[in-house]
Amino acid sequence: MQLYNKLSAIERAELLEQAGEDRLTLSFYQYAKIGNPELFRNHLFIAWNDMEVLGRIYVAHEGINAQLSVPAKRFEEFKNFLDGIYFLEGCRLNIAVEQDLKSFLKLKVKVRHKIVADGLNxxxxxxxxxxxxxxxxxxxxxxxxxxxxxxxxxxxxxxxxxxxxxxxxxxxxxxxxxxxxxxxxxxxxxxxxxxxxxxxxxxxxxxxxxxxxxxxxxxxxxxxxxxxxxxxQVKAQELENKFLGKNFVFDHRRGERISEDIISNCHQCGKPCDTHVNCANEACHLLFIQCEECAAKMESCCSTDCQEVIQLPYEEQKRLRSGQHNSNKIFKKGRSEKLKFKK
The missing domain is CATH 3.40.250.10 (Rhodanese-like domain)
Structure with a gap:
């Protein structure tokens, strides 16, 4: 019985490209008392893996928080599955504003202490x-x-x-x-x-x-x-849209265009830009805002130091990042001293 993802992101991307089928990116959450999160986690993975669902899902005693990519042709099957779980019946599904075939490339269902890290008792x-x-x-x-x-x-x-x-x-x-x-x-x-x-x-x-x-x-x-x-609702009811710019999302799209306003700047040259990227140096992987011109000039890196690293042989790069844990730096999201025009 398969309980964990076995394909790499590259392998999954190739399969999605070959299939060429429409997918729906969506999210939902629900606070509920879950007695055995591990058992519930396994139940979800088995069912969703069979439906070719991809995404990042957190399960805890307090409920579930999910961001997913579902094959369009299996959406009703997916919805019926949710409705079969008593505390998820009729749960609101937030369908993404912009769709992307590769918004998620793996199915990850994780048991956490909380579904949102709020630090509250x-x-x-x-x-x-x-x-x-x-x-x-x-x-x-x-x-x-x-x-x-x-x-x-x-x-x-x-x-x-x-x-x-x-x-x-x-x-x-x-x-x-x-x-x-x-x-x-x-x-x-x-x-x-x-x-x-x-x-x-x-x-x-x-x-x-x-x-x-x-x-x-x-x-x-x-x-x-x-x-x-x-x-x-703004689109459906033809209301005034009071949101400026992009809505940041936690998948490979990194953002959904809500209005045409660009309210941020490239962190390297300062020109108007709202495109988030990750540094091409895997030992860094910093998330920052980079325009197309700087991406070409810097080879998708956040600094000249990282640009030098990606020129090294792969095995040397792998050796340099061995034992490093960069998540805290990554999630500073543009506060790095390497970035001239950081917020």
């Missing part, structure tokens, strides 16, 4: 006492409300390439960092101001809204379905 407050969910039209009205403070609950590298007009965009590396900063900044307005939050698909706001209500905020709102659902 859930035993200290009622996580079900959430804020008021609002649709796109109401959210647009709140953006214009002088008594409302609209806060982006995402990280700096996400809001750098796209955010709502007039929103507060905390300069943080992680979601957990933003929680205390926002509370401190708004501590004198817990009763008289409306705290309005948004994120990519809604999951970060679910926990944050309950946390802020616990901290004494009297009027707490959250954008239902996040930026993804907002975009869908």
């Amino acid at each position: 859930d035993e200290t407050f009622d996580v079900t006492n959430k804020g008021v969910h609002v649709d796109a039209q109401t959210f647009n009205e709140l953006l214009e409300d002088p008594n409302a403070v609209v806060v982006d609950m995402r990280n700096h590298y996400e809001s750098e390439i796209g955010h709502f007009k007039g929103a507060v965009t905390p300069d943080v590396d992680t979601f957990r960092d933003s929680l205390d900063i926002i509370e401190e900044d708004l501590k004198d307005n817990k009763e008289d101001k409306k705290l309005v939050m948004y994120c990519t698909g809604g999951i970060r706001c679910e926990k944050a809204s309950a946390y802020y209500k616990h901290k004494g905020f009297q009027q707490v709102y959250q954008l239902e379905g996040g930026i993804i659902e907002y975009t869908r």
